[in-house]
Amino acid sequence: xxxxxxxxxxxxxxxxxxxxxxxxxxxxxxxxxxxxxxxxxxxxxxxxxxxxxxxxxxxxxxxxxxxxxxxxxxxxxxxxxxxxxxxxxxxxxxxxxxxxxxxxxxxxxxxxxxxxxxxxxxxxxxxxxxxxxxxxxxxxxxxxxxxxxxxxxxxxxxxxxxxxxxxxxxxxxxxxxxxxxxxxxxxxxxxxxxxxxxxxxxxxxxxxxxxxxxxxxxxxxxxxxxxxxxxxxxxxxxxxxxxxxxxxxxxxxxxxxxxxxxxxxxxxxxxxxxxxxxxxxxxxxxxxxxxxxxxxxxxxxxxxxxxxxxxxxxxxxxxxxxxxxxxxxxxxxxxxx
Amino acid sequence: xxxxxxxxxxxxxxxxxxxxxxxxxxxxxxxxxxxxxxxxxxxxxxxxxxxxxxxxxxxxxxxxxxxxxxxxxxxxxxxxxxxxxxxxxxxxxxxxxxxxxxxxxxxxxxxxxxxxxxxxxxxxxxxxxxxxxxxxxxxxxxxxxxxxxxxxxxxxxxxxxxxxxxxxxxxxxxxxxxxxxxxxxxxxxxxxxxxxxxxxxxxxxxxxxxxxxxxxxxxxxxxxxxxxxxxxxxxxxxxxxxxxxxxxxxxxxxxxxxxxxxxxxxxxxxxxxxxxxxxxxxxxxxxxxxxxxxxxxxxxxxxxxxxxxxxxxxxxxxxxxxxxxxxxxxxxxxxxxxxxxxxxxxxxxxxxxxxxxxxxxxxxxxxxxxxxxxxxxxxxxxxxxxxxxxxxxxxxxxxxxxxxxxxxxxxxxxxxxxxxxxxxxxxxxxxxxxxxxxxxxxx
Numbered sequence: 001x002x003x004x005x006x007x008x009x010x011x012x013x014x015x016x017x018x019x020x021x022x023x024x025x026x027x028x029x030x031x032x033x034x035x036x037x038x039x040x041x042x043x044x045x046x047x048x049x050x051x052x053x054x055x056x057x058x059x060x061x062x063x064x065x066x067x068x069x070x071x072x073x074x075x076x077x078x079x080x081x082x083x084x085x086x087x088x089x090x091x092x093x094x095x096x097x098x099x100x101x102x103x104x105x106x107x108x109x110x111x112x113x114x115x116x117x118x119x120x121x122x123x124x125x126x127x128x129x130x131x132x133x134x135x136x137x138x139x140x141x142x143x144x145x146x147x148x149x150x151x152x153x154x155x156x157x158x159x160x161x162x163x164x165x166x167x168x169x170x171x172x173x174x175x176x177x178x179x180x181x182x183x184x185x186x187x188x189x190x191x192x193x194x195x196x197x198x199x200x201x202x203x204x205x206x207x208x209x210x211x212x213x214x215x216x217x218x219x220x221x222x223x224x225x226x227x228x229x230x231x232x233x234x235x236x237x238x239x240x241x242x243x244x245x246x247x248x249x250x251x252x253x254x255x256x257x258x259x260x261x262x263x264x265x266x267x268x269x270x271x272x273x274x275x276x277x278x279x280x281x282x283x284x285x286x287x288x289x290x291x292x293x294x295x296x297x298x299x300x301x302x303x304x305x306x307x308x309x310x311x312x313x314x315x316x317x318x319x320x321x322x323x324x325x326x327x328x329x330x331x332x333x334x335x336x337x
Numbered sequence: 338x339x340x341x342x343x344x345x346x347x348x349x350x351x352x353x354x355x356x357x358x359x360x361x362x363x364x365x366x367x368x369x370x371x372x373x374x375x376x377x378x379x380x381x382x383x384x385x386x387x388x389x390x391x392x393x394x395x396x397x398x399x400x401x402x403x404x405x406x407x408x409x410x411x412x413x414x415x416x417x418x419x420x421x422x423x424x425x426x427x428x429x430x431x432x433x434x435x436x437x438x439x440x441x442x443x444x445x446x447x448x449x450x451x452x453x454x455x456x457x458x459x460x461x462x463x464x465x466x467x468x469x470x471x472x473x474x475x476x477x478x479x480x481x482x483x484x485x486x487x488x489x490x491x492x493x494x495x496x497x498x499x500x501x502x503x504x505x506x507x508x509x510x511x512x513x514x515x516x517x518x519x520x521x522x523x524x525x526x527x528x529x530x531x532x533x534x535x536x537x538x539x540x541x542x543x544x545x546x547x548x549x550x551x552x553x554x555x556x557x558x559x560x561x562x563x564x565x566x567x568x569x570x571x572x573x574x575x576x577x578x579x580x581x582x583x584x585x586x587x588x589x590x591x592x593x594x595x596x597x598x599x600x601x602x603x604x605x606x607x608x609x610x611x612x613x614x615x616x617x618x619x620x621x622x623x624x625x626x627x628x629x630x631x632x633x634x635x636x637x638x639x640x641x642x643x644x645x646x647x648x649x650x651x652x653x654x655x656x657x658x659x660x661x662x663x664x665x666x667x668x669x670x671x672x673x674x675x676x677x678x679x680x681x682x683x684x685x686x687x688x689x690x691x692x693x694x695x696x697x698x699x700x701x702x703x704x705x706x707x708x709x710x711x712x713x714x715x716x717x718x719x720x721x722x723x724x725x726x727x728x729x730x731x732x733x734x735x736x737x738x739x740x741x742x743x744x745x746x747x748x749x750x751x752x753x754x755x756x757x758x759x760x761x762x763x764x765x766x767x768x769x770x771x772x773x774x775x776x777x778x779x780x
Contacts, residue, residue: 061439063407064436064439068433071414071425071429072430072432074425075423075426078414078421078422080418081414082415082733083418086737087737087741089414089415093407093408097404097407097408100404104396104397105397105400108396150418299506300429303506304433307433315440315444325452
């Protein structure tokens with residue numbers, strides 16, 4: 001496997017990891033606030049807190065890892081995207097900052113606050129919306145280079161139907177992923193009421209998720225026909241994604257094997273996300289950067305790969321320890337410890 | 338005002354704000370771990386409570402450190418795309434490693450916070466503080482190597498077309514500035530954290546809290562701080578020799594050393610005439626600069642006459658440097674005085690005047706840290722990477738940086754206010770005495 005493929009694969013895995021863990025977190029924030037508005041907060045908030053408290057810091061790291069990694073492996077992306085994304089990136093950053101700090105303030109500060117809860121819920125919807133513009137921009141047409149100058153066509157982004165379908169998909173996906181995971185977690189905690197409530201959310205958001213996915217394909221076929229044609233060539237990958245979706249919904253509907261149900265949700269997104277990424281290649285930014293043209297020098301590239309492997313050797317056992325202590329420890333989940 | 342100006346403003350503001358929380362994040366775990374260890378060792382619940390109370394405050398500061406760290410991490414690419422393009426090619430390895438170190442720290446911090454009562458053997462819980470220390474300190478180390486690289490770039494060559502070639506990632510990380518800078522940053526992070534905790538303990542004793550808990554906290558922090566003072570000042574001395582060799586322009590600007598000479602004097606305080614470069618009201622210590630810079634009273638120190646004038650750093654950094662050094666010696670004095678009064682049988686280390694001195698030391702140590710950072714960064718001007726890239730060439734060409742500056746200013750203001758309010762509320766009405774009493778009832 002060539003260096004550029006290893007690099008992009010590593011980065012894509014991290015972005016996928018971020019999408020899963022961040023979705024759970026973003027969705028949880030929204031459900032917390034929604035259940036407060038509908039006076040149901042006593043049912044599900046305990047479960048949500050129990051899960052989020054020890055892991056919130058870890059979520060951000062996935063994103064930072066992706067950003068630092070892409071600058072390291074493909075330095076040209078810093079130049080193009082850095083110039084273009086000042087506004088959406090800056091806004092996403094401000095929202096992430098508000099969200100992270102206020103979560104800690106509410107959680108460790110010892111007092112519940114409606115305002116914190118509101119911020120936590122709302123930022124969870126706006127952050128993915130602004131971050132998803134990064135993927136939209138990568139399809140080309142929104143960044144133009146004239147000479148040494150990079151211009152970002154913000155107006156065009158706002159008027160593009162494709163851009164809005166991506167935002168729509170991002171928002172419904174987090175709600176769907178989050179509800180599916182939390183249903184599993186509540187079931188494991190033996191909290192029947194919370195499980196039933198979250199299961200309803202999960203089923204409710206499953207339909208819009210598939211609808212949004214279809215819309216994104218439709219949008220892509222108009223916005224970037226080359227990419228769409230490549231995606232069509234590997235349509236079996238997206239078919240697998242759809243099959244996983246059906247299994248997940250079926251299990252959820254029948255109240256069976258919530259763990260497996262969530263696993264198939266993860267697979268559904270894995271197939272779709274890697275299918276999307278694979279068909280996006282070789283471009284990192286249509287038509288300016290490909291993984292070959294943007295690649296860092298070989299020495300640095302291999303140094304990063306080695307650092308990455310060494311890092312994983314350290315991190316994977318630590319993550320397993322974290323999960324063993326909090327995620328899969330029945331006593332902790334059931335609040336006996 | 339152009340984009341470059343506002344990019345600088347936003348970066349300066351973000352870093353100035355971030356380093357406060359980052360230093361606490363790097364330093365406080367040392368003290369938490371130390372207190373918990375002593376608590377287990379001596380079976381003294383006071384120290385255990387100390388570790389718990391410090392941790393409770395610490396998580397709030399860590400949260401601000403994490404989010405502002407995320408900000409600067411991403412803002413670098415957004416504000417300095419050309420700089421990051423070069424960084425990506427040459428010095429992205431430590432940035433990448435820093436993420437791992439932070440990841441490691443974050444995982445174990447989560448474990449540390451939520452497992453106080455989960456292990457039968459208390460040492461097991463204490464052990465989880467070690468990865469937190471390693472992770473946070475390594476984060477500081479890796480990030481500082483990137484800053485060192487900006488001061489003394491190494492590990493690559495520029496070919497005739499200006500393209501980077503012959504890259505050596507490890508060589509770039511271990512550039513000449515790395516040893517002195519890393520040592521100075523790490524030890525001063527520990528130091529300011531020590532003074533912060535000592536200042537709090539002193540404050541409570543002065544407010545009339547009689548419990549032995551506060552005296553124990555003060556002792557632990559002040560003794561550790563004394564050792565750290567010595568280490569930090571020693572690191573500062575190594576930095577001076579390093580500057581003389583590798584960044585003579587910075588040293589000359591700090592010292593208003595205009596003419597290359599042997600046996601150069603050290604200029605303390607004073608006032609500079611910006612036109613004639615005449616220094617007034619200064620204390621000049623003969624040959625001291627040569628001794629500091631070269632270890633020899635007759636050593637040659639390069640002056641600003643050897644540097645083209647358009648490459649001079651701003652000369653006001655002398656004032657920043659003098660203030661910083663004055664504070665550093667004040668901190669050493671306070672820590673030494675406490676230690677002396679504690680060892681001397683007739684001394685009273687809890688004398689109110691000394692306590693006021695310790696309270697003053699806490700904010701002053703942070704001022705010194707900020708000043709040190711500012712003079713080091715300003716002293717590199719006009720370069721963003723010494724000799725390779727100037728600040729003006731590196732900035733984004735995007736519009737709206739000014740708008741972002743104001744948005745982020747508002748954000749940091751809100752964060753600072755809310756974080757401080759939350760911290761105050763967290764400990765309001767919850768004295769250590771009361772917590773100890775409630776422990777006893779439970780057991």
